[in-house]
Amino acid sequence: xxxxxxxxAGPTAAGKSELAVELAQKLQGEIISADSVQLYKYFxxxxxxxxxxxxxxxxxxxxxxxxxxQDFSVxxxxxxxRHKIREIQERGKLPFLVGGTGLYIxxxxxxxxxxxxxxxxxxxxxxxxxxxxxKQEEIYQKLKDIDxxxxxxxxxxxxxxxxxALEVYxxxxxxxxxxxxxxxxxxxxxxxxxxxxxxxxxxxRIEKRVDKMFAEGLEDEVRSILNKGYSKxxxxxxxxxxxxxxxxxxxxxxxxxxxxxxxKATRRYAKRQLTWFRRD
Numbered sequence: 461x462x463x464x465x466x467x468x469a470g471p472t473a474a475g476k477s478e479l480a481v482e483l484a485q486k487l488q489g490e491i492i493s494a495d496s497v498q499l500y501k502y503f504x505x506x507x508x509x510x511x512x513x514x515x516x517x518x519x520x521x522x523x524x525x526x527x528x529x530q531d532f533s534v535x536x537x538x539x540x541x542r543h544k545i546r547e548i549q550e551r552g553k554l555p556f557l558v559g560g561t562g563l564y565i566x567x568x569x570x571x572x573x574x575x576x577x578x579x580x581x582x583x584x585x586x587x588x589x590x591x592x593x594x595k596q597e598e599i600y601q602k603l604k605d606i607d608x609x610x611x612x613x614x615x616x617x618x619x620x621x622x623x624x625a626l627e628v629y630x631x632x633x634x635x636x637x638x639x640x641x642x643x644x645x646x647x648x649x650x651x652x653x654x655x656x657x658x659x660x661x662x663x664x665r666i667e668k669r670v671d672k673m674f675a676e677g678l679e680d681e682v683r684s685i686l687n688k689g690y691s692k693x694x695x696x697x698x699x700x701x702x703x704x705x706x707x708x709x710x711x712x713x714x715x716x717x718x719x720x721x722x723x724k725a726t727r728r729y730a731k732r733q734l735t736w737f738r739r740d
Contacts, residue, residue, distance in 0.1 A: 469737055500696045505676050571645075596619075
């Protein structure tokens, strides 16, 4: 018999972390974060990391394990998360996998295959040059033409994931989405808990979340990380909230515009998350 695993998934601002803590307390559980940005140290406010008192004694894993300039792949997350699941089970506790990064959850739960893409650097360099030359729409359209399923799940502004999907196609001849569709039998006895709201309510919660982030000092957090010597070009700075603060600091927006842009980007991201989780 496969071992049990509780998965709590859903869009940003839906209340996944709070529900996970409540259930883990009742069921003798431990929580593994499936959030691709909570992995990084110092990125706290914009990722809505629970404070220690909010964790209410429930052990949390795979949070604050990376420096901001460390590279990290889905394959590495898969390995670490599965190892943590085994450790938790060996302690006689129930593992919870909790987050909104659908690819991370899928990679852990299913026998997910990772393509061999040796030599990707040449393709990525060419794509990055095009991206820097203002051809973002052209590159994203290329992905839509080649692999529409992947394009639907990837933010048109997310160079890294767009590039990755194109690299896989050019180097293997297979669509990136095809690696995500095979082997759909779970490795665990999964209890899936999906959280969402009607769209107007979800958007209200998102706007409240973004307002809270800025009120709690997101701008100061970004300045603090930059003052540690980290580049604004790093991956975690390209994520929701952080990207808009960087643009504000560079004079692209005033503060009100940065907040409005963060809300708009977060609503778009939540819509893509809902599309992902409905398919799974």
